[in-house]
Amino acid sequence: MSFFLEVLITGLLVGIMYALVALGFALIFKASDVFNMAQGDMSLLAGLALVGFLQIKMPLWLALICTLAVMVILAYVTVFVILRPLVARPPLMLFMATFGLAYLIQGVGQSIWGTDAKGLELGIPDKSFDLGGIFVSSFDLTFAAIAALLLILLVWFFQKTRTGRALRAVSDDHEAALSVGIPLLRAWVVTWIIAGIVAIVAGVAWGTRLGVQFSLSYIALKALPVLIIGGIDSIPGAIIAGLIVGAGENLAEVFMGPYVGGGIQTFFPYLIALVVLYFKPYGLFGKEIIERV
Amino acid sequence: MFYRECGNYKDSYAKDMAIFPIPLDRYGFIVMLILAFVVIPLFATKYWITNIMVPFYCFGLSAIGLNILAGYAGQISIGHAAFMAIGAYASLILYGRYGIPLIPSILGGGVVSAAVGVFFGLPSLRIKGFYLAIATLASQFIIQWVIVHWKWVSGGVFGTVETPDMQIFGWAVNTPVKKYYLTLCIVGLMAVFAKNLVRGQLGRNWMAIRDMDYAAEVIGVNLHRDKLIAFAVATFYAGVAGSLITFCYYGAANIEEFHVMVSFALMGMIIIGGMGTILGSFLGAGFFVLLPIGINQSLGAFMKVVPSDILSNIEAIIFGGLIVLFLIVEPYGMARLWQTIKDKMRLWPFPY
Secondary structure, eight states, X not given: OHHHHHHHHHHHHHHHHHHHHHHXXXXXXXXXXXXXXXXXXXXXXXXXXXXXXXHTTOOHHHHHHHHHHXXXXXXXXXXXXXXXXXXXXOHHHXXXXXXXXXXXXXXXXXXXXXXXXXXXXXOOOOOEEEETTEXXXXXXXXXXXXXXXXXXXXXXXXXXXXXXXXXXXXXHOHHHHHXXXXXXXXXXXXXXXXXXXXXXXXXXXXXXXXXXXXXXXXXXXXXXXXXXXXXTTOHHHHHHHHHHHHHHHHHIIIIIHHHHTSOGGGTHHHHHHHHHHHHOTTTTTOOOOOOOO | OOSOOTTOOOOSHHHHTXXXXXXXXXXXXXXXXXXXXXXXXXXXXXXXXXXXXXXXXXXXXXXXXXXXXXXXXXXXXXXXXXXXXXXXXXXXXXXXXXXXXXXXXHHHHHHHHHHHHHHHHGGGGTOOTHHHHHHHHHHHHHHHHHHHHOHHHHOSGGXXXXXXXXXXXXXXXXXXXXXXHHHHHHHHHHHHHHHHHHHSHHHHHHHHHHHOHHHHHHTTOOHHHHHHHHHHHHHHHHHHHHHHHIIIIISXXXXXXXXXXXXXXXXXXXXXXXXXXXXXXXXXXXXHHHHHHHHHHHHHTTOSSXXXXXXXXXXXXXXXXXXXXXXXXXXTHHHHHHHHHXXXXXXXXXXX
């Protein structure tokens, strides 16, 4: 039983990280109807930038600020160069534009900071400790705590602050938001900056675990099923689905994996997603789109 | 002046239905065929034939499949490369293990891929838009896992299966030129078939579904059947393309060649080439295949050996930049640019 709990808790801790990445998608989708395929590459860019700044002997806090600056620049460039000419185009076209953005971020980031895999060492101890008979990695716990903190901050930001309310207004109805005087492009920039911050946390968390390299951009692919299970435009959905997927894939890998040959975590989240979508086509908490001819 | 409809009377149904109603287009097409069938095999170097033309045709064929699914039927799929993998492994197993003749096993690879494709198309009956796009990613990961982990499929080490010697009725397909002809014939026939498919009833149904599926259902399009047919046709094309590229270019089926990045690249190809056109699939594929070589050549003027990481980075920047640029400036891709040129030629030398 305690082994089961251990697997479950490890899964849940990873699930919080998935939730965070999925949240990056959900935020941008809510605010600007853009399904951002470049989210994973933004994490890669953040990881590359942080390692790059640390390599030129910057202290950690300065390096983090510089990385943030990189993400802010990215947000401005994306909104003003790519999205502004595409306003009012169909959402699928914006989706494809972020495909291009993903390639651009990969190319530019790796030209500046190099393609070779780099280690990212932040001095967080990686040892497991005992929680009443259950062993938990301190590493997972630290990042789950940071991610949970960020989640709470984001929810608070969206519910309580003035800017957050403006962003929610934009996500409800672009034109109505414009007519009450909310600057649309600036709201988008803020959203993309928030997505950039999420990307930094995700990039650092997975970068310390796996090393900063090209495959870091695939973490977005793990967050995509989380996103559609919860519903593309739902923040609580992303969190709950993240926990479901994290726990589910870890339990499946440990208890089912040995019978079918292992490595099933690569696709198990997608299986969960297919099953959930069969019963709820817009995810657990997604807004149902009612279409009329 | 020369390129015009004037005096070109359509006095039979056949002429009215022609793919190229304007004579100059027909002559141009014949010139292209001569180029492909005679000039390239005679004069191109071995490197060009094997490493550029064959992958170009194969990716073009796969892009036609994706274009039918995404550009005509409006069902975005980002797991297309996995179906190429199915085609590759299935045809190798059919040909190498069961001794079925070459052409039927290449097509059989397509059929197996289409069967799996219909299965993964089933979610499209219930979900759509972004939800569907992500659900199609499931196919990529599940298929990849099955190929790597089922020893019966991959035959063991790292999911790699070598291609056996190829022959058709005792005629050995062993030189680059012979492989080139094999690819060209199959790709050419299937391209013509696709062109006619999208001009007919089925293609119109697909376009109606793409433009507004509810409205299509109201005017009597069988939504479920036609969506599944689109998945079947698209994955059939992907399967044949995958098996051709394995037989004639890679030489061994390897799962790494059909990675999720290839699926993304195929998506990029049809965006740059032009969504909803057959010509655009080839233009996009040609662009994708020629881009690294073009960069290599132009950088080669400055340095002796171009490092592979710089090459891949510049490739990514240009590819991504062009996707964005095309979406902003010309959302219908290179094929629409060609159409614009033709419209200009029709009026030349007058401005309008």
